[in-house]
Amino acid sequence: MMEFTTTRQNPLIDPTMHIWHAEIPLYLFLGGLVAGLMVISGLWLLRPTDKPRSRALALLPWAPPLLLSLGMLFLWLDLENGFNAFRFYLALQPASPMSWGSWILLAVYPVTIGLAWHTTPADLRALVHGRLGEPGWLVRAERWLAERQRGLGLASVILGTALGIYTGVLLGNLAARPLWNSAMLGPLFLVSGLSTGAAFMLLYRLDAGERRLLARVDVWLIGVELFLIGIWLAGLMSGGAASQAAAGTLLGGPYTAAFWSLVVVVGLVTPLVAEWVELRRGEIPGRFAAGLVLAGGIALRWIVVFAGQHAGWPADVAAF
Amino acid sequence: MRAKRYAMAVDTRTCVGCNACVIACKTENDVPRGFARDWITTTTDGTFPSLRMTIRSERCNHCENAPCVAACPTGASYYGPGGIVLVNKAKCTGCKACIASCPYGARFVDPGSGTVDKCTFCVHRIERGEATTACQDVCPTSSITFGDLNDPDSEISQLLRSRLSETLLPEAGTEPRHYFLR
Secondary structure, eight states, X not given: OEEEEESOOOTTTSSSOOOOOTHHHHHHHHHHHHHHHXXXXXXXXXXXXXXXXXXXXHHGGGHHHHHHHHHHHHHHHHOTTGGGGGGGGGOOOTTOHHHHHHHHHXXXXXXXXXXXXXXXXXXHHHHHHHHHTOOHHHHHHHHXXXXXXHHXXXXXXXXXXXXXXXXXXXXXXXXXXXXXXXXXXXXXXXXXXXXXXXXXXXXXXXXXXXXXXXXXXXXXXXXXXXXXXXXXXXXXXXXXXXXXXXXXXXXXXXXXXXXXXXXXXXXXXXXXXXXXXXXXXXXXXXXXXXHHHHHHHHHHHHHHHHHHHHOOSOHHHHOO | OOOOOEEEEEETTTOOOOOHHHHHHHHHHTOOTTOOSSEEEEEEEEETTEEEEEEXXXXXXXXXXXXXXXXXSSSOEEEXXXXXXXXXXXXXXXXXXXXXXXTTOOOEEOTTTSXXXXXXXXXXXXXXXXXXXXXXXXXTTOOEEEEETTOTTSHHHHHHHHSOEEOSOGGGOOOOSEEEEO
């Protein structure tokens, strides 16, 4: 028997830590979504095909810089001392994933905007040229991008992968939070980001071939995501007392119902079955499954962030 | 001159949990209302009637391998004089990565400045040449000892040589420099 009492009652820390609220899971979701869109857009650019893109697919690369800006707004809103945000860019701390992340976010903008402009349909680009009075710098920039199409695609894939992994490693390297402290969180958030990226694209008016390809990829990604969730939980269950107690929050504890219903059933298994049935029947994949994948992506980040804060080192572990 | 390595030891045999250290710290460091840089933890273990109670005065462990310093993206958390873990408020964004990385819950956000706050081992006193912390000065049972581990003749070095001591969560790998004498 062990009783543990403390006089400490610091707000946001006691009785359980809750320093990160809605802004962080929303940022992690948007960061993962942007990562997925960057990887898919980059791979599409690298595909050796002459088949013309649908107009929606050509315009979708504009989504990453816009969604990332929204995500960074959430990130800034979470800062308790937002006036010092510029400090992120006066330092590079090698041991801090947050520091790496802030520089990755900065590098994402030129690549995503360059790729988006490169894939924008010619009539829209001509419209902009006309409005700006045919500026020479824009013509030169377009030529520069066109000559480096392969490099642009590769940069988008590499930076997107780094961004997706970083959103998981940001939590995964925090040894003090046993639920997060797993090497699986980086790959899990990356794959979830890729899946939500494909789902986000399926919300738009793509042609039938593009929809089928994205749905086929998404089925595989959801399968891998379920596998990674299994490994993550199995790893925690086979860890020390703190890890087992942390896993308990999702396996019988306060976040169990939300995790298994919203993330696993609604966000992964249902869209997996729906997309698989659509593909098997030869139907054009619709928006239903895509919407569920996106909802599941938010739920995953939300529950992992909240449950991870709830599950610190248990009192009987913290006492000697 | 040999570099200093500051540490603290709390005698759990004599600590009575009176909270004088908590009040002294709040007064000395102007800790915001509702927050505390140090606190009292009481554990009772065993099975009735064979029970054992331990009372500890706790605070930031000023770890040798501080996860808060590693997690800080701006360099605001750093190792100060004698290895004391400090926060440079001018660099702190209030991102709270350090709070999440601390397994001891030693840090909090100062609601006034939006920056992170914690025990400093009364570094302002050390800079003035004083040798004691506010919590140590006020302790009625002299349970708190602060000093330099690199000085073999310091009181804390002698205590750690002559008494059994433990640190909190040694398995976390943080190498705390806050000891509890048994």
